[in-house]
Structures are given as C-alpha cells and as structure tokens.
Amino acid sequence: ASGLPAFATADAAQEAVMAFTGGVAPGEGGVTLTTPEIAENGGTVPVEVAAEGAAAILVLAAGNPSPGVATFHFGPLGVAMASTRIRLARTQDVIAVAKMSDGSFRQASNTVKVTIGGCGG
C-alpha cells in the first residue's frame, strides 16, 4: 500500500556492504556482534560490536527502510568496540562489517525478533 515506507531488501543491504568493502566479499569470524534475541521495542535496540584490529565497523539493518545504521571509526587510542542503540522496523538481520587494519573485511550477522517496530509505523 502507498503511504507505507518501502523496506530495503536483502539486496540493498548487500549493496551497502559492497560499497563499504569496495566490492570485496567479507570473510567470516573475527567480529563479535551482540544483539538481543528478541527486542520488545524496536525503537531502541542495544547493539554492541567488537572486532580486534578493526579500523572501522559498519552496522546495517537489512530490513529497515534504508539499511544503513552507523559506521564507527577508531583512532590509534581507541579500542575497536562500540555499543549504541538502534531502531529496527521489524524482525530482521543486523549485520556488522569490520574493516581490519590490514585492509581485509570481516562480517557477522544476527537475527533480531522485533515485537513492536521502531520506525514510527
């Protein structure tokens, strides 16, 4: 129905990953993504990412109106971990892609079940 925001597809999330990695498919492992299994309120879902040796970490929500959530950058004094709170419109996969300091990419993803969506719908 018109009036409802169009949801991003898995393809849009994949495109966002490729834009971040420059077309390189990320490897598995090395990234810790901590999310709740079930989020009662999609408006504020705690998310923590950590990847030792990462220079930047991209967080995506594959089922939101647009997949981008946040990109963390770490300086030399920073520790490659961050925790924040995000909005999830519905049950979906949350994806974290880490850019390691050696130029390789690592990915992790978790499914979060959302009881009440958090994008005003």
Add this chain to the structure above:
Amino acid sequence: MASIKPRVKAPKTASAGEVVSIKTLISHPMESGQRKDKDGATIPRQIINKFTATFNGAMVFACDLEPSVSANPYFEFQMTVPETGVLAFEWVDDDGSIYTDEKTITVA
C-alpha cells in the same frame, strides 16, 4: 527545538596506559524522515549525522549516523589513556548545529 543537552560519563583519573570506558548520550529526537504528521505530510529528516571524540586533538572514536540510530543517541566506547589530556566530544546536527562537551582525564 527542545533543548539539546549532551551528557558524558568518563573517569576523572586514570593510570597511564589504562583502558577506560566512555559513555555518551545526547538528547535529540533523531527525526527519521520516514514519519508522517496527522495531515499525511512527511516530517522532514533531522538527525545527528556525525559524532566525534578526540583526545588532545587526536581522533579516538567517530561515528557516522543514519536515521536508524535511536532517538537520544547513546554511544559507549573504550580508549587507552596515554597521558593527562582533554577528551573533546562533538555532535553535528543535520541543520548545521554543533553541540560539544569535554572532559579532562588526569593521569596521576
């Protein structure tokens, strides 16, 4: 807009080389640009789009934010404290406003 107030929790003292945890919160509606008002008109997007933390001028932690970050954006991150210094925080709003805060960490 309602008053926007940054809040930061950081230790006042640390030992040299210690890894400390920093928590930040800023009150902000993070209007996503997806919502409609009662007349069906889209409420324009207005979010904090950039957050940066620097220690004595060197970048420690930065984040590019999209509308999917919750209202009142919260960040927790960690850093190594090499020496006494000033940890400065900056939040950039879509309307160009910049909100700042700073904390001094003393190495005894």
